[in-house]
Amino acid sequence: xxxxxxxxxxxxxxxxxxxxxxxxxxxxxxxxxxxxxxxxxxxxxxxxxxxxxxxxxxxxxxxxxxxxxxxxxx
Numbered sequence: 001x002x003x004x005x006x007x008x009x010x011x012x013x014x015x016x017x018x019x020x021x022x023x024x025x026x027x028x029x030x031x032x033x034x035x036x037x038x039x040x041x042x043x044x045x046x047x048x049x050x051x052x053x054x055x056x057x058x059x060x061x062x063x064x065x066x067x068x069x070x071x072x073x074x
Contacts, residue, residue, distance in 0.1 A: 006068060013064030021057035025049065 028049050033040050 009068045010065070013061065013068050016064055017057040017061040020060050021053050024056050025053045028053065 029040060032048070033045075039045055
């Protein structure tokens, strides 16, 4: 693979998890908040929100980096 293409796709693969993580963070309340403000203000809910957002972003980063650098070794 061309080095320039590898660099461009690597930058996209790094920035994509940030965008997806931000969208997941904003929409987490809609999906899992149960419309209960008392529950959404607890530490348990906040830790679930942080953990799931980091997990989603890390999985997307891992997939992106493995796709970018899969064919660049040759």
